[in-house]
Amino acid sequence: MNRPIRVLVAKPGLDGHDRGALIVAQGLRDAGMEVIYTGLRQTVAQIVSAAIDEDVDCIGLSSLSGAHMSLFPAILAELQKEGANDILVIGGGVIPPADVRVLKELGIAEIFTPGSTIEDMAAFIRSHVRKDAGTTDQAMTDLARAPQVIDHIGLAVVSMEETVRFYRDHLGLQVVHEEVIPDQQVRAVFLQIGDTHIELLESTSDQGPIARFIAKRGPGVHHVAYRVDNVSQWLERARSAGLQLIDDAPRPGGQHKLIAFVHPASAHGVLTEYCQIVKD
Amino acid sequence: MATESQEERKDQFMTSSGISVQRVYDPASIASTDSYEEQVGDPGMYPFTRGIQPTMYRGRLWTMRQYAGFGDARQTNTRFRYLLDQGQTGLSTAFDLPTQIGYDADHPFALGEVGKVGVSISSLLDMETLFEQIPLDRVSTSMTINAPAAVLLAMYIAVGEKQGASGASLSGTIQNDILKEYVARGTYIYPPQPSMRLITDIFAFCAEHAPQFNTISISGYHMREAGSTAVQEVAFTLANARAYVDAALGAGLAIDDFAPRLSFFFNAHNNFFEEVAKFRAARRIWARIMKEEYGAQSKKSWQLRFHTQTGGSTLTAQQPDNNIVRVTMQALAAVLGGTQSLHTNSRDEALALPTEESARIALRTQQIIAHESGAADTVDPLGGSYYVESLTDEIERQVKVYMDRIAAMGGAVSAVEQGYMQREIQAAAYETQRRIEHREDIVVGVNAFTIAHESEPDLLRIGPELEDAARARLRDLRAQRDQTAVDASLRRLRQAAQGDDNLLPPILEAVREYATLGEICDQLRSVFGEYRPQHW
Numbered sequence: 180m181n182r183p184i185r186v187l188v189a190k191p192g193l194d195g196h197d198r199g200a201l202i203v204a205q206g207l208r209d210a211g212m213e214v215i216y217t218g219l220r221q222t223v224a225q226i227v228s229a230a231i232d233e234d235v236d237c238i239g240l241s242s243l244s245g246a247h248m249s250l251f252p253a254i255l256a257e258l259q260k261e262g263a264n265d266i267l268v269i270g271g272g273v274i275p276p277a278d279v280r281v282l283k284e285l286g287i288a289e290i291f292t293p294g295s296t297i298e299d300m301a302a303f304i305r306s307h308v309r310k311d312a313g314t315t316d317q318a319m320t321d322l323a324r325a326p327q328v329i330d331h332i333g334l335a336v337v338s339m340e341e342t343v344r345f346y347r348d349h350l351g352l353q354v355v356h357e358e359v360i361p362d363q364q365v366r367a368v369f370l371q372i373g374d375t376h377i378e379l380l381e382s383t384s385d386q387g388p389i390a391r392f393i394a395k396r397g398p399g400v401h402h403v404a405y406r407v408d409n410v411s412q413w414l415e416r417a418r419s420a421g422l423q424l425i426d427d428a429p430r431p432g433g434q435h436k437l438i439a440f441v442h443p444a445s446a447h448g449v450l451t452e453y454c455q456i457v458k459d
Numbered sequence: 460m461a462t463e464s465q466e467e468r469k470d471q472f473m474t475s476s477g478i479s480v481q482r483v484y485d486p487a488s489i490a491s492t493d494s495y496e497e498q499v500g501d502p503g504m505y506p507f508t509r510g511i512q513p514t515m516y517r518g519r520l521w522t523m524r525q526y527a528g529f530g531d532a533r534q535t536n537t538r539f540r541y542l543l544d545q546g547q548t549g550l551s552t553a554f555d556l557p558t559q560i561g562y563d564a565d566h567p568f569a570l571g572e573v574g575k576v577g578v579s580i581s582s583l584l585d586m587e588t589l590f591e592q593i594p595l596d597r598v599s600t601s602m603t604i605n606a607p608a609a610v611l612l613a614m615y616i617a618v619g620e621k622q623g624a625s626g627a628s629l630s631g632t633i634q635n636d637i638l639k640e641y642v643a644r645g646t647y648i649y650p651p652q653p654s655m656r657l658i659t660d661i662f663a664f665c666a667e668h669a670p671q672f673n674t675i676s677i678s679g680y681h682m683r684e685a686g687s688t689a690v691q692e693v694a695f696t697l698a699n700a701r702a703y704v705d706a707a708l709g710a711g712l713a714i715d716d717f718a719p720r721l722s723f724f725f726n727a728h729n730n731f732f733e734e735v736a737k738f739r740a741a742r743r744i745w746a747r748i749m750k751e752e753y754g755a756q757s758k759k760s761w762q763l764r765f766h767t768q769t770g771g772s773t774l775t776a777q778q779p780d781n782n783i784v785r786v787t788m789q790a791l792a793a794v795l796g797g798t799q800s801l802h803t804n805s806r807d808e809a810l811a812l813p814t815e816e817s818a819r820i821a822l823r824t825q826q827i828i829a830h831e832s833g834a835a836d837t838v839d840p841l842g843g844s845y846y847v848e849s850l851t852d853e854i855e856r857q858v859k860v861y862m863d864r865i866a867a868m869g870g871a872v873s874a875v876e877q878g879y880m881q882r883e884i885q886a887a888a889y890e891t892q893r894r895i896e897h898r899e900d901i902v903v904g905v906n907a908f909t910i911a912h913e914s915e916p917d918l919l920r921i922g923p924e925l926e927d928a929a930r931a932r933l934r935d936l937r938a939q940r941d942q943t944a945v946d947a948s949l950r951r952l953r954q955a956a957q958g959d960d961n962l963l964p965p966i967l968e969a970v971r972e973y974a975t976l977g978e979i980c981d982q983l984r985s986v987f988g989e990y991r992p993q994h995w
Contacts (some may be wrong), residue, residue, distance in 0.1 A: 193556035193572050195645020198685045198772070201885055202892050218992060219645050222568070244556055249571025249923070273776075275918045293776045293809045294905040296896045398472050417834070446658075 182213075184308055185235040189217040189226045191254065194244035199271060203239060206297030212304070223250065226401065227257040230266055236308040237267040239300075240287075247274050247282070255286050267308050271295065299411070306415040326405035330436075330454040331369065331376035334402040335392050339368060339381040344379060346370050365389050378404075402440070404452035410437045413453045417441055429455070474733040476688040478853050484845035485915030498743075499848070502838040506746040508739050508851065509839035510797040511762040513556050516835035523825045524601060524766065528578035529812050530925055532588035535578040539593060541815070545822060550631075551601040551802060554579030554611070559646040561607045562979030564929035573926040576812070577603070581933055582975045586614040587621065590831065596624035600631035601676070601766070601800075606648035608635040609657050612977050613967040631803065632673035632722055632766070638699040638871055641992065642880045643685035648980060652871050653987035657962060658703060659710040662717045664963035673722040675703060676766060682880070683726035684772045686888020689737045690854055694861035695880050697744060702861075702871035704753060715751050715769035717795075718760035727789035728770040734789070735841055736850035738765070738796025744855055767793035768802040774809040778904035779916055782806040784820060787824050794834050795841055802826055810934070811918040843886075878993065903975060933975065940973040948972045949982050956986040 188204040188379055190197060197219060200405040204216045215233050217226060230238050238258075249419035251270055258264045270282065271291040279290045289303055336342040346352050359366045364387030368379045380401055392401060407413050410429035417424055422438040426439035432438030432454065472480040481488070491498050500506055501511030512518060525542055527550075528535045539550055554577040557569035563581040573579045580586055590600075595618060600791040604611045612633050619629050640647040647654070656948030665674045679687075679696035687695065700721065703925065707717050725741065727734055745763035749755040766978045769789035774782045783806050790803050803821040813821070829835050841847045865874045874880055894900040901907045948969040955965045962983075969979050 191568075193560055193562075193568060194576075194644075195556075195640070196684075197645065198888050202686075202790070202889055205889055206892070220568075244572060245575035246571035253571075273809060273811065275920075276915050277918075293774075294902070297892065298896060436577075 184212045184237065184304060185233060186212050186214045186237045186239055186304065187217065187226070187230045187233060187235040188214055188239045188241065189221055189229070190219050190241055191221055191223060191226055191250040192242060192246045193220055193248065194242055195219055196272075197241070198241040199243070200239075200241040203241070203271065203297060203300060207239075207301060210297065210301040212301070223253045223257050223357050225287050226241070226254060226264065226296070227261055230258070231261060231263050235266060237269065238271075240270040242270070242272040242274070244314065245273070247272060248278055251282055251287055252285050265309055267304065267432050269303065271300075295367060296407070302409075302411050302415050305412075306419060324408055326407050328406045329375050330404040330406035330452075330456075331378045333378045333401040333402055333450075333452075334381055335389050335396075335398050336379050336439065337380060337393060337398050339366060342379050342381075343368060346379070359383065363388060394449075400449070402450035404438070404454040407453045407455055410439050410453045410455045414439055417445075422446075429453075466726060469659070469681060470784050473730065473914075474689065474850070476690040476733065476854070476857065477483075478690075478733070478850065478857075478863060484849055486845065488845045488849040491852065498822065499842065500854075501664070505750065505758075505761060506743040507762055508743045509842050510800075511742065511764060513838075515797060516794070516829070516858065517838065520829050520835060521548050521794065521798055521825075522549045522599070523822060523829075524549040524800045524802055525818060525822055526551040526552045526553050526601075526603065526768065526802045527818065528555075529575040529576075529919070530578065531929060532580065532585040534574075536589055536591050536593070537820075537954050538674065538815075542818075542822070543593070543598070545819065546826065547822060549599045549601065552589070552603065554602070554604055555579045556646065558611075559604060561610075561648050561976060561984075562935055563975045563977035564926065565933045566977055569926070571923075571926075573929050574903065579925070579929055580611065580614070582936055582973050583614050583617055584663065584932070584936055585609075586846065586930065590618050590622075594624070595619045595622055596628035598631075599631055601634075601780065602673045603633065603634045605637055605640050605644075605646055606654065607980055608633045609661055609963055609966050610970065610976050612661065612665075613970040616967060617970050626669040626710050627671065627740050629669050630671040632676050633661070634678060634724070635675040636678045636699065636703075636724075638741065638875055639681055639696075641886065641990070642682055642695065643687075644678075644681040644940040647990045647992075649983065649987040650990045653956075653983075655702075655706045655709075655872065657983075658713070658930075659707050660961045660963055661893055661918045662707050663710065663712060664961055665684060665720065666712070668963075670720075672720065673764075674720045676724045677703065678720050678724040680724050680726045680768055682884055683728060683770065685884050686772075686891060687884045688887050689728065689730070689733050690857045691861065691880075691883060691887060693737055693741045693744070693854065694858040694865075695884075696723065696725070697741065697858065698862050698865040698871040698874065700745070701866075706872065707754075714749075714755045715757040715760050718749060718753075718755055719757060719762075722799075723763055723765035724910075725765050725767050725771050725798075727767050727772050727801075729785065729789065729794040731788055731792050732841075732847055733850060733854075734792035735796045736847050736854055738767075738793070739839075739842075739847070740796070740854040740858065741765070744858055758907045761820075764799045766800045766802070767796070767798040769793070769804045771804055771808060774804060774806070775902060775905050776809040777912065777913060779806045779810065781904050782809070783820060783824065786821060787828070791828055791832070791834060793963065795830055795839075797839065807916055807918060810916065811920070814917060814919045900933050901952075901955065936973060938974070943968070944972045945978075948975055949978060953982045953986060956983055 204214045208214045269289045355371045356369040364384045366381045366451045368375045380389045422445040423442040429437040437455040439453050443450045499508045502510040558580045564579050665672050677700045679692035685690040714790040741761045746761040749761045769786045804823045805817035805821045807817045820908045868874045
C-alpha cells in the first residue's frame with residue numbers, strides 16, 4: 180500500500196509573511212497529505228536537506244518579499260546537485276506574471292499567486308508528484324467520490340418539436356428549461372425525471388456538432404453526464420488513467436454547471452460528461 | 460396593500476469578527492445605562508469615542524503618509540522628494556528585510572533580499588544619503604523598524620546632528636513593536652525579554668533626548684494582515700500595549716512621562732461599518748485602561764493616537780484596478796474612524812511594489828476624500844448612528860473578553876510565548892480561506908465576476924545589480940573608517956548589554972563611528988541570543 184503524499188512547505192529567505200504558508204500547510208493536511216512546515220528564514224541548503232531527510236514528494240515554496248527570482252532557482256539547483264530533482268517543486272506568493280513564466284521555464288512546476296485555492300493546489304500536487312508516490316486507493320476514492328446520480332442524458336434529435344411530443348405528451352415528463360447555446364450551434368430542452376434530466380439536442384445549423392453526430396450515427400443517445408463533486412479532480416483522475424479527454428480543464432456548461440468530456444474512444448463508444456453543480 | 464416579501468439574501472449576516480448583523484438598528488440597540496458623556500463623549504473629551512481633538516479634521520487634516528522605500532538609499536531619497544513635492548505631508552520609510560533583521564547588505568542571508576521590500580541601510584552613510592536635502596527638523600518621519608529600532612533611531616539622530624537639527628526638533632515614529640513580530644510579522648532578532656529591555660531603553664532615552672518622537676507604534680495592522688478578525692486586532696494590540704506599559708513601569712518610568720508618546724497602528728479592512736466602529740471602540744477602551752487601570756493623570760496619556768494603512772491582504776492580483784475602489788472605501792472608513800495619519804495602498808501591491816503612477820493614485824485617493832467628499836468637514840459624522848454605536852459597544856465587549864483571557868495567561872508576553880495569539884489568528888485566517896473557497900464570502904474578480912484574460916500591468920522591478928553596489932559600498936566604508944574607534948565603541952556596547960545601562964548612548968556612539976547595523980546587532984546577538992519560534 181502506498182503512503183500519503185508528503186509535502187514540505189518552506190519559507191526561503193528572510194520573508195516573515197507566513198499567512199499563506201500556514202494556510203496551505205493546514206489545507207493540504209486536511210486534504211490528506213503529510214505536511215512539514217519549515218518555519219521562517221530557511222536557507223536554500225536547509226530546505227533541500229529537510230526535503231531529502233523527510234523524503235517528501237513535493238516542496239511548496241512561499242515568498243512575498245520579491246526574492247523569489249534568486250531563491251527559487253537556487254533551490255532547483257541545489258536539488259539537482261543533491262540528485263533529488265525528482266521532487267516536485269511548486270511556489271506561491273507575490274510574484275509578477277513575467278516572473279511566473281521564467282520560473283516555470285526553469286522547472287518550478289506551478290506558481291500559485293494570490294487568489295489560488297487550496298483545492299487546486301491539492302489537485303495539482305496529486306497529479307504531478309512521482310507516480311510511485313501518493314494516493315492510496317482509499318485516498319483516491321475520497322478525492323473523487325463515485326458519482327451518485329446521472330445528471331442528464333443527452334439525446335441528439337432531428338426535430339425538437341416531434342421529439343418533445345413523445346417525451347412530454349406521451350411519457351408525461353415536464354419541460355423545465357430551454358436554451359440556445361450559440362457557440363455549440365445547438366438548441367437544448369431539458370425534461371425532468373427524478374433528479375435527472377433528459378436533454379434534447381437539436382442542431383441550429385447544418386455544420387454543428389449535433390448535425391455532424393446525426394449524419395454519422397443517426398439520432399439517439401449522444402452523451403451521458405455523471406454528476407460529480409469536482410470536475411478538476413475527475414480530469415486529473417482520468418489523465419492519470421491515460422484516458423483521452425476532450426476538455427483539458429473544466430468549462431462552464433450553463434445552468435451553474437462546470438463540465439468536461441471524456442472522448443468516446445476512451446469510454447467504450449459513449450461520449451461521457453463530468454458535470455458539477457456550482458453552488459452560488 | 461400588498462405584503463412585502465420578507466425573504467433575505469442570506470440566513471445570517473455577519474461582520475468579519477462574527478458579530479451578527481441585524482436587519483435594522485433602532486434606539487433599543489444602543490440601550491446603555493451609561494449616559495452619552497460617559498459612554499461616547501464629545502470629540503476631544505474622555506473617553507474619546509468620537510475623536511481625540513475637539514475640531515479633528517476641521518482643524519488639521521490627517522497626515523497623508525505613504526509608506527515608501529525600495530532599492531538603495533539614493534532611489535528612495537528620490538521617491539521621498541517626489542512624494543513631498545506631490546503634497547505628501549510626512550515620510551514613512553520601508554526598510555528591506557536584511558535591515559529589519561539586523562544584517563548588512565553583504566551578509567550571506569541577505570542574498571536576493573537587498574532593496575526588495577524596502578530601502579537597504581547598512582550604516583550611517585546610507586542613512587545620510589536617504590535624507591539628503593530633506594531637513595529633519597521640518598518633516599516627520601515614520602520608520603517601520605522593530606528589532607533593530609534602536610540602531611535606526613540612533614542613525615536618524617546622527618543624521619540630524621550633521622544637519623544641525625537637535626534631538627528636540629526631531630519628530631516621527633519608530634514602529635519598535637516587537638511583540639507583534641513574534642505573533643505575525645516575523646522580523647524578530649532577540650528573545651522577548653531582552654527585546655522588551657531595548658524598547659524601554661528607547662522610551663527612557665527619548666523622553667530626555669527626543670521628546671517629540673513617538674517611541675513605539677503598537678501595531679494591529681500585521682496581525683490583521685495575518686488573518687485576525689477586527690476584534691482580535693484591537694484586543695491583541697491593546698494587550699501588547701499593556702505589556703509595554705507594564706515593562707516601562709517596571710523599568711522605573713513614570714506613566715505620564717512615556718504614555719503620551721505611545722502611538723498605535725491599525726488596519727482599515729473591508730467591512731466598512733465594523734472598521735469605523737473598531738477605531739472608535741479602540742479609543743474608548745484605551746482611554747479607560749489608561750485612566751482607570753493605570754491611573755494616568757495626563758489627558759495625553761489617555762488619548763489613543765493611531766496611524767492607519769488600508770488592508771494589503773484585501774488587494775487582489777486579479778483585475779488590479781478594482782483595488783483602487785477597495786482602497787477608497789477602506790480609507791474613508793479610517794477617516795470616519797478618526798485616524799491621525801493614513802497610508803493608502805497602491806492597486807498593484809498584490810503583484811509587486813507599486814509603480815510611481817500607482818503610488819500617485821493612492822495618494823490622490825486620500826486627497827479626494829479630504830478635499831472633495833465633505834467627509835472631513837464635521838467630526839465623527841457616524842456618531843449616533845444606531846448601527847455604528849451598537850457595533851462600537853459590541854466590539855468593546857468582545858475585545859474585553861479577549862484581553863481578560865490574555866491577562867489571565869500572565870499578559871501578552873506570556874501569551875505570545877505560549878503561541879496563543881498565533882493560534883487564534885491562524886484559525887481565523889483558515890476560516891476566511893475556507894469561506895472564500897466555498898464562496899460563502901465573495902471576493903470580486905477572484906471567486907466571482909472573473910474575467911478570462913487578465914491584462915498584464917506594468918510593474919516595478921528591482922534589479923540584482925543593487926546588491927553588488929551595496930556590497931562594494933560596505934567594502935569601501937570598512938576600509939576608510941577608523942577601525943580602532945569602531946572596535947572600541949562595539950566593545951563598550953557589549954559591556955552595556957551585559958549590564959543594565961541604557962543601550963542607546965553606546966549604540967549612538969557606535970553609529971557615529973560608522974559601525975554597521977550588522978556589527979551592532981551582532982554584538983547584541985552574542986549577549987542576548989536569538990529568538991527561535993516554535994510551531995503550533
